[in-house]
Amino acid sequence: MKYGFFPGCSYKGAAGYKESTEAVCRSLGIALMEIEGWNCCGATSYWSTQDLKAYVLPARIMALAEKQGFTEIVNVCNACYSTLRKAHEKLAGDNDLRQKVNLALAEEGLAYSGNLKIRHLMEVIVNDLNADDVKKNIKKDLSGLVVAPYYGCQLNRPWADMDDAYYPVLMDRLIEIVGAKPLKNYSAKTECCGAAQMVAHKDFCIPLTNRIVKDAVSKGAQTICTLCPLCQLNVDSSQQGLGLPKIPVIFFTQLMGLALGLAEKDLMLNKLLTPFKIAV
Amino acid sequence: MTADPVLRDRFFKKYHGAEIQNCIQCGTCSGSCPLAEHMDFGPRQLFAMVREGDMSAALHANTMWLCVSCYHCMVKCPRGISITDHMYSLKKMAVEEGVKAPKMLHLYLSFNAPVEKHGRLTDVAAMAGFGLRHPLAALGNMGLGMKLAAKNRLEFKPRTVSNIAGFKKVMEKAKELERLS
Numbered sequence: 001m002k003y004g005f006f007p008g009c010s011y012k013g014a015a016g017y018k019e020s021t022e023a024v025c026r027s028l029g030i031a032l033m034e035i036e037g038w039n040c041c042g043a044t045s046y047w048s049t050q051d052l053k054a055y056v057l058p059a060r061i062m063a064l065a066e067k068q069g070f071t072e073i074v075n076v077c078n079a080c081y082s083t084l085r086k087a088h089e090k091l092a093g094d095n096d097l098r099q100k101v102n103l104a105l106a107e108e109g110l111a112y113s114g115n116l117k118i119r120h121l122m123e124v125i126v127n128d129l130n131a132d133d134v135k136k137n138i139k140k141d142l143s144g145l146v147v148a149p150y151y152g153c154q155l156n157r158p159w160a161d162m163d164d165a166y167y168p169v170l171m172d173r174l175i176e177i178v179g180a181k182p183l184k185n186y187s188a189k190t191e192c193c194g195a196a197q198m199v200a201h202k203d204f205c206i207p208l209t210n211r212i213v214k215d216a217v218s219k220g221a222q223t224i225c226t227l228c229p230l231c232q233l234n235v236d237s238s239q240q241g242l243g244l245p246k247i248p249v250i251f252f253t254q255l256m257g258l259a260l261g262l263a264e265k266d267l268m269l270n271k272l273l274t275p276f277k278i279a280v
Numbered sequence: 281m282t283a284d285p286v287l288r289d290r291f292f293k294k295y296h297g298a299e300i301q302n303c304i305q306c307g308t309c310s311g312s313c314p315l316a317e318h319m320d321f322g323p324r325q326l327f328a329m330v331r332e333g334d335m336s337a338a339l340h341a342n343t344m345w346l347c348v349s350c351y352h353c354m355v356k357c358p359r360g361i362s363i364t365d366h367m368y369s370l371k372k373m374a375v376e377e378g379v380k381a382p383k384m385l386h387l388y389l390s391f392n393a394p395v396e397k398h399g400r401l402t403d404v405a406a407m408a409g410f411g412l413r414h415p416l417a418a419l420g421n422m423g424l425g426m427k428l429a430a431k432n433r434l435e436f437k438p439r440t441v442s443n444i445a446g447f448k449k450v451m452e453k454a455k456e457l458e459r460l461s
Contacts, residue, residue, distance in 0.1 A: 009401040013433045037442045039399040044349045045391040047368045048384075049375065052461075056454040057395075060447070082349075100461075104454040108446035157351035158364070165355045192314045192350040196391075199410065200383040201346070202420060204318050237424050271431045 003124065004070030005032035006061055008080040009040050014229035015236070016268025020253035021076060021121065023266035027137060028129065032074060032121075035065045041083040044196060052100065058087035059101045063110035072117040074124055078228035079195075082154035085118040120155055122227045122252050123162055126170050131177045139261030142180040142280055147255060148216035148224045148247075149175060149182050151190050152231040166190050171225065171252060178259035188215035193234040202238075209238040217245050222278050224249045236273045248276040283333035287373070291330060295369035300327045302359045309353035309363050319343045323353060323363055326370075344370040345382045386413045396451065399441030404434050 012018055025032050042050075042057035062084065065073050075081040091098045092114035102111045125134075149171040156163050163170050168190065172182035191212055194205025212235055216224050224247055226232040236249040250272065257267045258280055269276040292298040303324070310322025320341040321329065329338045347367040354363045375385065390409030395401050407425065411418030428434050441447045 009439070010403070013403060013428070013435060015431070015433065039441050039447055040395045040401045042395065043391075044368075045388040046395075047349075047365075048371045049388050049392060050458075051372070052454045052458045053451060056450060060450060100457055101454075104450050104457060107449040107453045108443065110450075153348075153350035153352075158354045160355060192348050192352070194314075195348050195350075196387060197315070197346065197348050197384070199407075199421065200387050200414070200417060201315075201318070202417075204315055204346070208314055237427075271433060273427055273431070 002031040002033060002070075003072050003074040003119070004065040004068065005034045006038055006041075006065070006073050006075050006080060006084070007034060008075065008077045008229075010229040010233075011076055014232060014251070015271035015273070016254055017076065017229060017232075017251045019266055019268045020251060020257045020262070023262050024253045024256045024260065027260050027262070028125070028134065030124070030129075033068075033070070035061060035070070035073070036068060037064055041080045043079045043083055047083075047086075052104070055087050055091065055097065055101050056104050058084045059091060059112045060105060060108075060110060062088060062116050063105050063112040065116060066113060067110060070116070072119055074119050074121050076121050076227070077230070078120075078152050078154040079230060081118065081120045085159065088114065088116060088118050120227065122174060123155075123170055125256075126174050126177070127162075134177050135179075138179055138259050140179075140259055140280060142178060142255075142259050145180040145223070145278065145280055146183055146221050147175045147180050148186045148219075148221035149189055150186075150212060150216070150224050150226050150231065150235065150249075152226070152228050153190060153192050153195075155227065156190065171227065174252060175225065175255065178256055180255065180259070183216060183219055183221040185219065186215060186221070188212045193231045195230055195234070198234050198238070205234070206238055206241065209235050210242050210244070213239060213242060213244050213247060217247050221247065223247060223255075223276065225252050225255050226250070227252050239274055246274045248272055248274045248278070250276060282336065284335040285333050287335035287339075287377070288330060288333045291335070291369065291373060295366070295373065297330070297366055297369060299359075299361055300330060300366060303327050303331070303361060304359060306358060308356050308358065312352040312356050314348060314350060314352070315346045319346050323367070327366075330370075339370065339374040339377050340379055342382060343367070344374070345384045383414060383417070386410055394438060398438045399444055399447045400439040402435040402437075402439055403428075404436055405438060 046054040394405035
């Protein structure tokens with residue numbers, strides 16, 4: 001399967017996300033073709049400060065994808081997903097705005113039709129792949145591993161059309177497919193990690209990550225599984241002062257890599273701040 | 281309170297804020313907001329003030345600057361109001377009206393500057409810009425920065441879009457169209 005791939009700015013520096021995504025996709029036969037010439041999506045920073053540019057940034061990425069022959073864009077970051085999706089929905093339904101955005105894009109010979117499908121890799125793996133095909137590739141028994149599925153905010157809100165807005169289950173299913181145990185009743189699974197506010201208002205955001213970690217630890221999870229670089233960084237890096245037992249925060253692709261028996265160089269678990277020291 | 285119908289009108293028309301007139305003041309938004317306890321006014325109260333035309337107090341509030349864009353309120357609103365989007369609009373209006381820049385605006389501007397210049401962002405570039413204005417906050421993040429550097433997770437060189445000239449022309453045109461509207 002071939003997809004237009006939008007890595008986004010924080011993918012490369014995220015703890016082992018790039019390495020594990022590439023290795024897992026290689027072993028499952030998913031062709032992620034990087035959209036050539038992509039730019040930053042702008043994220044909440046542009047929504048908060050700019051009118052037209054906030055649409056032009058994601059629209060340029062989508063226009064490039066269309067020009068390069070893709071019909072779907074796969075994201076690996078909740079903020080990128082949310083930004084592209086938000087821009088796409090608005091541009092598809094608002095002709096005046098789309099014309100204006102396309103006037104700007106015309107400077108580079110680009111245009112966005114409003115017809116792309118915006119997706120996230122986690123959901124692509126669960127929805128497009130046959131679970132039995134994935135299971136055939138499993139080399140390591142993870143049945144003793146209890147994993148807290150942490151989805152964050154911007155994958156299912158505000159749309160809630162791929163999964164539930166508050167209690168999604170797609171990643172729970174993925175955890176089961178690879179043979180591990182999803183933590184049941186993980187009520188913090190879509191609570192906010194503080195996002196960019198963590199930089200400016202850390203004292204306000206620590207109680208938020210405390211809730212996410214405490215709920216996982218107290219219910220018996222051994223690791224928290226994420227699908228967004230900023231969620232991962234906030235929950236991983238803020239554990240220092242929480243006074244709770246430390247719990248590693250990994251990407252869903254690293255969990256899959258463990259199950260697929262991939263080597264450490266493909267998982268890069270050594271890049272996590274809270275070490276992953278679980279015998280699997 | 282001094283009512284300011286002109287500013288309210290701008291919010292209602294230019295920023296599509298008129299739908300807050302449908303708000304039934306139930307407070308579900310404030311109740312579901314993760315940072316409401318730190319806000320001068322919760323979103324419910326902020327919308328009541330805007331409706332009354334008390335724009336100066338509304339635009340000086342810290343409410344919208346503490347919005348984390350988690351969309352909890354927006355999904356739960358029984359009147360289907362795009363609350364998060366109105367928070368973005370109120371931030372932009374506060375800047376237009378020249379309110380003293382809060383920390384989050386400095387963070388946004390530090391984020392936007394390298395994007396405008398190179399088309400892509402590195403954490404180092406955004407944090408360096410923010411750190412210049414908020415050395416204490418930067419110092420607080422220094423420990424994390426060093427840990428990330430030790431794990432070889434920081435990029436010190438800017439990352440530039442391949443067709444940077446084309447990218448800049450597009451952004452320049454967007455700015456021009458913005459001015460005309």
